Every structure is written in C-alpha cells, then in structure tokens.
Amino acid sequence: MTISRSFCRFCPALCGIQVRHDEGRILSVRGDPEHPISKGYTCPKGRSLGDFHHHPGRLRSPRIVHGRRQVDTSWEECLTDLADILQEVTREVGPSGVALFSATAAAFDANGRRQAVRLLRRIGSRSLYTTASVDTPCRPLVAELVAGHPALAPAIDQADARCTLIIGMNPVVSHGHTSAMPNPRGRLRELASRGPLIVADPQRTETAQMATLHLRPRPGTDHVWLAHVVRELLTEGADWEDLESSATNVDELLAAVEPFDRDVAVAATGIPGEDLDTALSAIRAAGRVSLSAGTGLTMSPTATAAEWMAWALLGVTGSLDRRGGVWFNPGFLRQMDRRAWEPVRTTGPGPASRPELPSRMGEMPCAALADEIEEGNVRVLLVAGGNPLTSLPEVARLRAVLPKLDALAVCDVQETATVRQATHVLPVAGQLERADLPHFVDQFLPVVGSQYTEAVIAPPGDARAMWWVFARLGQLLGHELIDTADGTLGDVLDEDLLRPLAERSRGSFEQLREAGTAVVADEAVHGWVRQRVAPGGRFDLAPSQLVDTLALGAPTIGSELGPGTLLLTPRRQLRQLNSQLAEEGTSDGQHETPAVRLHPDDAARANLSEGQPVVVTSAWGAWSGPLTLTTDVLPGTLSLPHGFDGASNVGELTSGRFGVDPNSGMVTQSGLAVTVSSAPAEAP
Numbered sequence: 001m002t003i004s005r006s007f008c009r010f011c012p013a014l015c016g017i018q019v020r021h022d023e024g025r026i027l028s029v030r031g032d033p034e035h036p037i038s039k040g041y042t043c044p045k046g047r048s049l050g051d052f053h054h055h056p057g058r059l060r061s062p063r064i065v066h067g068r069r070q071v072d073t074s075w076e077e078c079l080t081d082l083a084d085i086l087q088e089v090t091r092e093v094g095p096s097g098v099a100l101f102s103a104t105a106a107a108f109d110a111n112g113r114r115q116a117v118r119l120l121r122r123i124g125s126r127s128l129y130t131t132a133s134v135d136t137p138c139r140p141l142v143a144e145l146v147a148g149h150p151a152l153a154p155a156i157d158q159a160d161a162r163c164t165l166i167i168g169m170n171p172v173v174s175h176g177h178t179s180a181m182p183n184p185r186g187r188l189r190e191l192a193s194r195g196p197l198i199v200a201d202p203q204r205t206e207t208a209q210m211a212t213l214h215l216r217p218r219p220g221t222d223h224v225w226l227a228h229v230v231r232e233l234l235t236e237g238a239d240w241e242d243l244e245s246s247a248t249n250v251d252e253l254l255a256a257v258e259p260f261d262r263d264v265a266v267a268a269t270g271i272p273g274e275d276l277d278t279a280l281s282a283i284r285a286a287g288r289v290s291l292s293a294g295t296g297l298t299m300s301p302t303a304t305a306a307e308w309m310a311w312a313l314l315g316v317t318g319s320l321d322r323r324g325g326v327w328f329n330p331g332f333l334r335q336m337d338r339r340a341w342e343p344v345r346t347t348g349p350g351p352a353s354r355p356e357l358p359s360r361m362g363e364m365p366c367a368a369l370a371d372e373i374e375e376g377n378v379r380v381l382l383v384a385g386g387n388p389l390t391s392l393p394e395v396a397r398l399r400a401v402l403p404k405l406d407a408l409a410v411c412d413v414q415e416t417a418t419v420r421q422a423t424h425v426l427p428v429a430g431q432l433e434r435a436d437l438p439h440f441v442d443q444f445l446p447v448v449g450s451q452y453t454e455a456v457i458a459p460p461g462d463a464r465a466m467w468w469v470f471a472r473l474g475q476l477l478g479h480e481l482i483d484t485a486d487g488t489l490g491d492v493l494d495e496d497l498l499r500p501l502a503e504r505s506r507g508s509f510e511q512l513r514e515a516g517t518a519v520v521a522d523e524a525v526h527g528w529v530r531q532r533v534a535p536g537g538r539f540d541l542a543p544s545q546l547v548d549t550l551a552l553g554a555p556t557i558g559s560e561l562g563p564g565t566l567l568l569t570p571r572r573q574l575r576q577l578n579s580q581l582a583e584e585g586t587s588d589g590q591h592e593t594p595a596v597r598l599h600p601d602d603a604a605r606a607n608l609s610e611g612q613p614v615v616v617t618s619a620w621g622a623w624s625g626p627l628t629l630t631t632d633v634l635p636g637t638l639s640l641p642h643g644f645d646g647a648s649n650v651g652e653l654t655s656g657r658f659g660v661d662p663n664s665g666m667v668t669q670s671g672l673a674v675t676v677s678s679a680p681a682e683a684p
C-alpha cells in the first residue's frame with residue numbers, strides 16, 4: 001500500500017489530496033492536511049475519485065462504429081479511420097469542417113487540452129468551441145472592453161476584503177466560479193467576520209444563509225440594482241480625483257445610470273428599498289468592495305449589462321486591482337503580470353450559419369454548433385472532456401443533427417450520453433492517471449500558487465493520455481505536434497511536455513516537482529492590470545459598445561408561453577460536477593436527484609404537492625422530474641440543476657436560437673419563462 005499526494009481536478013478549488021492505493025487500485029482518497037491552500041478540505045466528489053476511476057462504465061478500449069454498433073478496435077485502426085475522414089472533410093469543405101469541443105475536463109488536463117487545440121489550429125480550423133460560451137462569455141467581453149484584455153476575471157481578495165459582494169454564485173456548493181474557494185464555509189465565515197458579506201441571489205442558497213445581507217433580485221435584474229448603487233455612489237461620495245486618474249468615460253457612465261433611481265430599482269428587481277439602502281450604506285462605509293459574480297449573473301439575458309455594472313461599481317469605489325478590492329490572479333504558471341501586454345479586441349466574425357453571433361478569443365459560440373452541423377459547415381466533431389448532450393442548449397435538436405456528422409470522436413473516461421452516440425470512442429487517462437499541472441486554472445485560486453502531480457496509478461486497459469491521442473492523430477495527418485528524436489511518441493512522458501510549461505512559470509519544474517504539494521508565491525500582485533494592461537493605466541467605465549445594453553428591466557425569454565409563467569434559475573448540486581457523478585453519485589452512497597425546486601405558494605396555485613412528478617415546459621421543450629417544495633425559492637421562480645441525461649435534461653428547455661445575447665453569444669440559461677404542471681399519469 002502506498003500513499004501518494006496529488007490534487008483533485010474536478011473543480012478549480014484544486015484541493016490537495018492523499019491517495020491510498022495498492023497494485024493499481026485506489027483504496028481511498030482524503031484531504032491533505034499539509035496542503036497550503038486547501039488545508040485538508042475536500043468535498044464528497046474529491047473523496048469519490050477512487051470509485052470514479054474504477055467505475056464499471058469506465059472506457060478501456062478504443063471503439064469504432066460498425067453499422068449501428070460500436071465495436072472494440074485498436075488505436076491504430078481507430079485513429080487511421082478518423083484521420084481519413086478528417087482529410088476527406090477538409091478537402092470537401094475546408095479545415096473548419098473539423099470542430100473541437102474542448103470542455104470542463106479538458107481544462108484540467110494541461111497536456112491534453114493543449115495538444116487538442118494545437119491540432120485544430122495546425123489543421124487550420126476556426127471551429128473551436130469551448131464551454132466558456134455556455135458558461136460565462138460576458139466576462140471576457142466586458143474585461144476586454146473595460147480593461148483591455150479578455151483574460152481578466154475580477155476575484156475576491158480573500159486575504160483583505162472588508163466588504164464582500166457575491167452575485168449569482170453559490171460557492172458553498174460550487175466552490176466558486178472564477179473565484180475558487182476550497183473550504184468555502186470557512187472562507188465565507190472569515191469574510192463575514194471582517195465586514196458585510198452581501199449575497200445577491202433570488203434563492204436562499206447555502207451561501208446566502210451565511211450572508212450578513214441577502215438581496216433577492218428577480219432573475220436577470222442584477223444590472224438594475226447594480227446601476228442604482230453606481231448612480232448613488234457617483235452622485236454622493238465618489239472620489240472624483242481618483243476616478244479622473246484611474247478611469248475614462250465616467251461622465252458617460254453617470255449618464256447611463258441616471259435613470260436608475262430607487263423606485264426604478266425596487267420596481268424592476270423586487271428587492272425591498274430598505275435592503276438596497278442597507279447595501280448602499282455598507283458599500284459607502286467600507287469604501288472599497290471585493291466582488292465576485294457567478295453563473296447566476298452570466299447565464300441571464302442581461303448578463304453583459306450586469307457584468308459591466310459590476311466592473312463599474314468596482315471602478316467607482318476604487319476597488320479594481322487594489323488590496324481589499326478585487327485582484328486579478330496572474331496565475332503562477334502563466335504569470336500574466338510579467339508579460340508584455342497590448343490592448344486587444346478579440347471579437348471576430350462568428351460561424352457562417354449564424355453571422356449575427358460573434359467569435360471571441362478565437363472561439364465560436366456553442367449556441368451555433370447545431371446550426372453549423374445542420375448546414376454541413378461542421379462535419380467532424382472532436383470532443384475533449386465534455387458531454388455536449390447534457391451541457392448544450394436545445395438538446396433535442398443537437399441530438400437530431402449529430403447523425404449528419406461524418407465523425408463524432410469523443411475522448412472521455414466513461415460511458416456518457418455523448419459517448420453512446422460516438423463514431424469513434426477514444427478512452428483516455430483520468431485525472432489520477434497522468435502527471436499534470438493546472439495550466440489554465442491556477443489563476444482562479446485564492447492565492448498565486450500551483451502544483452505538480454505525478455500520475456498515481458496507470459490508466460485501465462488501452463486508455464492513453466489525451467495528449468497522445470491528438471499527437472498521434474496529428475502524425476497521421478502529417479502534423480508533428482511534438483518534437484521527438486525518431487518520430488515515435490512511445491518514449492514521450494507526460495512530464496516531458498509539462499516541464500516547459502513550468503519552466504516559463506514563477507517557479508521551476510524541479511521546484512514544483514520537489515514540493516510534492518502546492519507552491520504558493522508570497523508576493524503582492526495588486527496593480528499589474530492597472531499598470532501594464534489597462535490602456536493608459538485607466539479603466540473604461542462606459543465602453544460605447546456596452547452603453548446600449550443597459551435596459552430598465554429584464555426581457556423574459558420565451559414569454560410567448562403567456563400568463564402564469566415562472567422564471568427558471570440554474571443551480572449546481574454538491575454531489576455532481578455537471579454530468580459527472582450525476583448518475584452514480586459519490587462514494588458515501590448518496591447521489592443527487594434532478595428535482596425542480598418551487599415555492600409552496602406557486603405549487604398551491606398549480607395544484608402541485610411535494611415529491612410528485614411534474615413537467616416543466618418552455619417555449620422549446622419539456623423537462624420532467626420530481627418536485628421539491630421550499631420557501632428558499634423566490635416566488636415566481638423555480639430552480640433546476642443541469643447535467644442529467646434523458647427526461648430531466650435541462651437542455652430540453654433552453655434554446656440556441658432564441659434569447660442568445662448578440663454581444664456575447666451566450667444562451668439564456670437563467671430567467672427563461674417556463675410553466676410547471678403535474679406529469680400525465682403513465683400509461684398502464
């Protein structure tokens with residue numbers, strides 16, 4: 001029996017773990033008490049990594065479709081067949097006929113993700129799709145316009161915040177969005193002990209219950225109450241001297257927020273005026289605010305305006321990139337604070353079938369993927385660490401167009417809804433089966449730190465590292481992604497590819513490897529965005545492209561359903577990570593159900609009772625599952641989790657065609673109009 005130290009790669013908290021294993025089997029996983037960031041904390045998902053790796057649905061052999069069945073095959077046969085299809089498609093429709101969907105699990109596989117994207121670029125394809133465009137595309141858009149670069153995400157200064165604002169995020173369950181929180185309850189308790197902790201969420205979540213003030217806006221109205229607070233601060237108490245030197249377009253901002261007086265804000269948001277006053281005085285008294293917004297903000301139809309208003313509030317309070325306000329973690333590995341910066345505009349033309357939507361940072365919006373397949377523009381879809389059939393909108397339509405593809409090649413560790421539709425199944429190494437570095441995620445940590453891990457066990461059967469799959473496919477297409485002495489990939493180790501990433505970082509590869517746990521840099525990292533990134537050292541608080549997004553209320557997407565509608569809000573559940581662990585649950589024997597949560601008053605109006613099967617209907621589809629009644633849900637709304645396949649797939653309710661934000665390309669996943677009714681009795 002051996003105990004290895006590693007870190008969990010389900011979510012950006014990246015908790016340090018100790019893995020007990022014997023002869024290639026994981027016996028148990030527990031939190032590493034010596035870990036400098038997570039300090040022994042883990043959640044049930046991390047502790048389930050053993051069962052996750054040894055799951056009966058684990059993929060062990062490449063498969064290729066023959067007729068209607070997938071049959072086991074060899075890597076060479078599988079990848080040669082795939083390469084032939086790629087070549088044919090490229091010849092017929094050009095390189096962008098090959099698309100890559102790089103998703104959640106790829107973000108945690110430094111080598112795998114890198115080689116997947118490199119292959120797509122070598123082929124010359126523009127068809128890169130990532131989960132960013134169904135998660136948070138307003139964030140890079142607004143960061144680019146306000147601060148000059150899309151890769152900037154304002155994060156809570158967990159060490160020094162004196163007044164904290166959390167908007168549409170439930171870190172007690174999610175462990176944070178772009179501000180990761182290992183041990184969230186401990187961290188929130190500490191933040192609340194230092195000053196006001198204001199949580200804005202329609203639902204009384206686990207996080208809202210820890211707040212000193214809970215604002216309950218109607219879904220999609222965060223921009224309104226934020227604009228009101230910005231207006232009041234600009235009218236009274238703003239430090240104009242500081243604003244003149246650190247911001248531009250402040251007069252334009254003032255003009256834009258001028259209509260948002262207290263009455264307007266109360267009427268649009270449903271937040272009692274006294275609560276707005278309390279929030280305003282708390283922020284005024286503190287001077288500076290620390291803020292982080294989650295998917296409750298980014299998934300609503302007004303997300304772009306709300307994200308802008310969040311930046312505006314930070315700008316007006318002098319909180320951007322300053323201690324006690326928000327900071328921008330430059331990443332230990334990418335050390336963005338030490339690079340040369342040019343202000344960039346990364347918005348470009350979108351996909352041919354949806355010219356009204358933008359591409360950003362070289363990525364196409366997922367809202368358009370089904371159209372691109374339907375029109376024959378995308379004919380091969382490579383999936384890296386994602387499950388599009390449980391994560392993309394209008395899933396019935398996506399499912400219907402997938403058979404039009406010449407190939408659907410899926411790199412995954414498990415049998416999933418998407419793997420079942422694949423023409424090529426590519427079994428890859430799971431998180432504890434590869435050496436790794438959190439190359440794209442360490443900048444979400446609450447400190448500047450990173451970690452190297454060795455592989456703890458070997459992958460099962462014929463499963464191989466994802467980087468190898470793309471590198472070998474590249475070779476078959478005539479693209480050498482990896483320099484090797486003799487052209488064979490067999491001798492290349494994970495760590496050979498990780499070493500150069502670590503050498504370009506704040507530390508050295510040897511330092512990271514020898515630490516055996518996270519390495520934390522103890523230096524100040526405030527001010528670099530202001531000094532090096534923001535054009536002229538100033539933030540544009542009212543970019544012209546955003547000014548028109550600020551509306552007095554919120555549009556209801558799908559309101560053609562008529563009266564009696566409720567607004568859908570999304571929520572995460574502790575024992576699943578999107579679709580991962582959703583079916584099997586965690587090792588403590590518990591698993592999440594796809595229940596819809598509803599306020600008892602709304603249930604009474606619809607004659608519904610606790611536990612009964614119900615149908616939720618949107619203008620585009622229907623969801624069914626059990627009903628849970630709770631006064632924690634704001635009347636007029638309901639709360640649904642995502643990540644389930646089958647009848648309880650929330651992707652049945654959303655649309656990739658209607659309610660898509662033309663600025664960001666985002667699908668409306670919060671604030672969608674739905675109705676709820678009792679499920680028809682099953683036929684005998």
Ligand SMILES: Nc1nc2c(c(=O)[nH]1)N[C@H]1C(S)=C(S)[C@@H](COP(=O)(O)OP(=O)(O)OC[C@H]3O[C@@H](n4cnc5c(=O)[nH]c(N)nc54)[C@H](O)[C@@H]3O)O[C@H]1N2
Nearest residue numbers: 168169170174200219220294295296571572573574577578
């Ligand atoms: N356990 C677990 N953790 C996860 C995941 C998971 O599936 N399970 N997924 C991971 C991923 S991919 C992500 S992106 C992050 C997301 O992390 P979070 O953004 O924290 O996601 P949620 O926990 O769903 O919290 C969103 C909150 O927004 C609220 N909300 C909905 N609409 C609105 C609105 O209009 N305004 C406001 N103010 N609030 C609103 C919801 O009620 C909900 O409480 O979590 C990550 N962590």
Ligand SMILES: Nc1nc2c(c(=O)[nH]1)N[C@H]1C(S)=C(S)[C@@H](COP(=O)(O)OP(=O)(O)OC[C@H]3O[C@@H](n4cnc5c(=O)[nH]c(N)nc54)[C@H](O)[C@@H]3O)O[C@H]1N2
Nearest residue numbers: 103104105131135385386387391411430431570578579642
């Ligand atoms: N309506 C609605 N839709 C949503 C959301 C919502 O709240 N509401 N949330 C959105 C958000 S924020 C996101 S991020 C997306 C999530 O969308 P996805 O990223 O597509 O969802 P996951 O279920 O996390 O998919 C991860 C896949 O990777 C596989 N996997 C696990 N480990 C590994 C590994 O080591 N290597 C590889 N190659 N694969 C592995 C898992 O088995 C799983 O199939 O969904 C989005 N869709």
Ligand code: SF4
Nearest residue numbers: 008011014015043046
């Ligand atoms: S919070 Fe849970 S899922 Fe996230 S890294 Fe920690 S143990 Fe893993």
Ligand SMILES: [Mo]
Nearest residue numbers: 104131134135
């Ligand atoms: Mo996400």
